[in-house]
Amino acid sequence: MKKSILKILSHLILIIFSLIIILPLLWILRNSFTNKLNAYKIPPEFSPIIFDNYIEIFSKYPFDSYFINSFVVAFGTTIISLPLAAFIAYAFAKFNTGGKQLRLFLLSTQMIPPIIIVLPIFSIYLSLNLLNTYLGLIIAHITIILPFLSWMLISFYSRDIFMIEAAARSDGATRFQALYLICLPLIAPGLIAAGLLGFILSWNEFIFVLILSGKATSTLPIGLSTLSTHRGVEIALLAAATTLTVLPALILLPFIKKYLIKGLSLGALK
């Protein structure tokens, strides 16, 4: 009895919390189907649904290419960063490679405002012909995302996981096989969470893309900032573009369900 009351209370709090998160987003959704005049009308009035904003962001602005570029860069960054982060975190957790100094070094590179580093990187890229390329953007994003993912994953390599790894080693696995056949699947919740954050960080990164990209490789944040013009914010277009921006979450949903919600039962350990 007491348990079910607790459950209901939990859901109640979660519903309120979800509402706080989602109501502003629904208001954005609503504004994406109206024009600026109606978006700002107080008290709000019902207005006929129009799709002009969605058409305009693709006809007047190259949002299709912003989307593709964002996907390529964020996906590329995540795919490359994740294994590297998993490897270095393993080395930190298991062998304490490089000691505290290396860990602190890795993190301290991220404590400097990106504005300061991006200009020298611009000069390097200029001479290497990396400006306005996917590769250049992905490399830049890896450097600012990798340290965080590495740190995040250290704590997921628990003693239990190393024990199972030991079993694999005595079963005849090489160090590397034990790492990717056993350890990586076992830290899947951590990897998914890290991958998600890596993707999000790259998806939203602004300064590096601004300086290092060009027309061909500009990502969504640049496109979105375009809508804040000197003649005012194109709020209806912005609402439409934002609505599309959060769509990738739908793609991520099955992964979330599989790895994060259930968690990985390590019940077989004991």
Add this chain to the structure above:
Amino acid sequence: MSNNLDLSDRRFGYILTAPTVLIITLVILFPICFSLISSFFDYTLINKSFNDFIGIDNYINSFKDEQLFNSIFVTIYFVILVVLLEFILGFFIALLLNSITRFKSIYYFILLLPLLINPIVVGLIWRMFLHPQLGIFNYLLSLINIEPVNWLGDPQMAFITIIFVDIWHQVSFMIILLLAGLSAIPKEPYEAAKSDGANIYECFIHITLPYMRPVIVVTILIRLIFAIKTYDLVYIMTKGGPGDSTDLISYYIYRSAFISLNLGEAAAMSLILLVIIIIITIPLFKYMNRLD
């Protein structure tokens, strides 16, 4: 004396570490050294040369700069409040999410959404919502007879508003990390504790917290660094105002680099900032090492 196996263990560690360290070093170390050097010169984008060595003048100027100190204090308040509130709220929500089984993915999906929205957009849309006359917030408040709130036009209120919007936007970051940590805790200790008659609170103190400690420390550490680097939100929402009530240090440095084009001074301020961050994070870092 170490034997071959120790050696090959260590070698394996180096092999796994090398790619990351290499990339980071190649891409970031040069810019950092560059800015370190430029901080000792009158190095501006207008006059890009290392001709005018001025020693530590940039640092002295920074220390004399009242605005900079104001920014540092504003940033410290901001970071502490944001990280603390987001952590408490995030941990609470993560625990709730971890305890339920139904509709979990729906909640999760919802809280993921704000993270996918660019901070610039977050700033713009919230500025619209919080418009004193034309925003939906004050309209809703007016329905229950509350006077229009001056969300961004009043120094104290603007600071609170920025913090609120940041929490709205970023609290999910905490939730995702903490929930991942929670889902990696084995179930057995809880079952054992419950059979020993422990209540929820005792389970939390004696099982959840100890298991979660490393994840908590890392989460706070990472969030702390991100919070210190926040600039887009104030750039969009307040431009650091009214007055200089929301003038975060990263935005200050941004202006010094891109508006004043004074890279040498911006670099000096960045390095001062770096030292401050390290001073703040080292206790956390030490604490974490003690856990191993």
Add this chain to the structure above:
Amino acid sequence: MKYIKILFLVLTISILSFSSKAVTLNAIMENVPDTHFIKELLPDFTAKTGHEVEMDIMGYGEMHPKMVPSLTSSTGSIDFMPVDFYWVGEFARAGWMMPLDDMIARDGFDTSVYFDSMMKLVGEVEGTTYMLPFYNYAMGLTYRKDLVADPSHQAGFKAKYGMDLKEPTSWDEYMKQVSYFTKNGTEYGVVNQGSKADPIAMEWSNYLYANGGRFHDENWHGELTSDAAKQALKDYIHNLQDHGPVGAASFSFDEAFNVAAQGQAYSYLTYNWFMPSYEDSSQSAVVGKMALAPVPGNGSLNGAWGWAIPTSSPNAEAAWEFIKWVESPEIVAKRALMGGAPTRSDAFSNPEVLAKYPHYDALNRILASAKNFPVFTYTPQFVEVMGTELSKAVIGEKSIDDALATMNSELEALAKKDGVYKN
């Protein structure tokens, strides 16, 4: 050896002349209507010259950071660029702009079609022409002409102040109108753009000029502690707090415009090109009700963008072709008809344009009398200082005198640093 050299030279020249025949010009442009209009007209340019133009369109805030790294490097990726008057001093000082005098003389481009003040703002720097003016954002008074024309208000105003209600020409008259229309016919007498940095700095400059003040004298000695400046700031705070909406201290032009566009304010001192926006029924509830006038008391602040060619431009000659094309009378007239904000004065007397946009008459008057903001290397920094100090004065964190004194001393310090200050 000599022959090889000659051969090489011939080769280079032929390559250069070939490349000048058909190149792709790259530019970073602001996301404003004019940019989109030019984009629409580009096929005409390509047909005439064979050159293609690739425009990377972005928000104002992103342009400067985006352009600067490219300008500082020896091999540029930008062929021509719009330059905000903010950046003119800085770009000239850094040597990022190519002098255009030779080309102008060679091709006989007539620069007298631009207002003098416009050429001073975004044309010449210390006698050298680096830019041709592109589009203007001079500030004016936008106000509710329907309210002014309303007989009941005319009677009421006359009864209260003993003067006729009409388009205000003197500052005092305007201040009375602001006071009159507050909570009377509409919600607010005025809406201000009080947000930090450029919105408040630009807006207050109109107040300064309208009160007869100025930033500095000929020798760059600051005049911001003058009585006129004090009165200007007093007026500004008074308007913002007593006759404007709550929260105007945080408004950027977007918020302020929306208040006016929703019909909640009698007047808004702002950029003239908000007029087409007021007439756009998808964002305005005051279609046909707004009028533009010079800021009363000859207070209009000038503002404009110019066209420049970076010294690092790989295709300078083709870029000049483009600027000549885009500033040709026909194209400027077309841009004006599409709803742009041109700077050529002939566009303002074009009957076709005037028929479509009656406010161009007022704009003509504004541009003829508009005063410039201090243009020097440190304009952006000075705007920052102004933004902070004015904002502090508005929220009461600093007294009017203190804020103005700080602005004054910072202006002098920056002018000294730049070398324009003369003893």
Add this chain to the structure above:
Amino acid sequence: MQKIEIKNLSKTYNKNIVAVNNISFEIDDKDFFVLLGPSGCGKSTTLRLIGGLENCTQGNIILGDKDITNLDPKDRDLAFVFQNYALYPHMNVRKNLSFALKLKKTSPKIIESKISEVSKLLKINEVLERKPSELSGGQRQRVALGRALVRNPKAFLLDEPLSNLDARLRAIMRTELIKIHKNLKRTFIYVTHDQVEAMTMANKICIMNKGVILQIGSPKDVYENPNCLFVANFLANPLNNIIKTEIKIDNNNILFKKINLLINSENFNFNITNNEIYFSIRPEHIYLDKRPDTIKIDSKIEVLENLGHETIVCTKIKDTNEIIYFRDSKNNRFKPGEDISIYFDLKKMLYFDINTELRLIEVK
């Protein structure tokens, strides 16, 4: 013929914590070799060192005639069974069993036949498609064992494999392990802290404490002839009776002061340097009837522990505070508080030096 030789093996953690201190021993082929000792004695570490899961600080491990000290675990061909099984939680039982074979690139056919053979032997053929988390403790234990068996390794290293099972299952698995060992004819190295397991399964027991080896020998040997007090104490069920006492020798008699026990000195031929010693007598060497070479002691019953098939009797020796345990094969024979006479088997009494705790050697 694969003999395992451990030579001067040491393991030190963090430069100062010595887990294993210079140990040497040999394991013959097909031995069931048990490393026995209390927790933290270094037995598990020794096993992990042999398996290559830890790197030794010093010493050598020789398998057959090959030095495997620095060999990677995968190249040692030794199968490990872990105390908590360490099954791969993300793989089902079949995949758990086939993991090692797949790594060796064994053909699928052979893998299949191996798995069916082993799973039948261990009675887990019904659960092959389940994940470890869906198995009972006993089944998990069998899978862990099966994972080692399918590999047909040179030797099996078992680290307290039965300790997580309940008493009944443990007894069953014990016999099964003995059977498996007999059938496989392979070397088993088995770590446990349970002397019953050690005694029943081993053909050689190695008793460790504090990182050093105390005694190695057959179960009978170490049981009957413990070389030190620790071994004597550890190999006893339920408890060894150990009494620290002052002795007094006069003429032909020796007096154990603590319990007022006077025995004839022909039963006590030791050189002692101290007038204090430990002596021990196991519960099963205390009788209720007089037999040859026994000595009578009067005592009073304190507590009776009825185990069903026997009773553990706890008595207090008359006029002392010393408690003595012994076993009575009949139940419900006594009542607490009752006075009884018990008989120590003089031939089974063991004596230990008070300082070194080593067994006192009989002087001939």
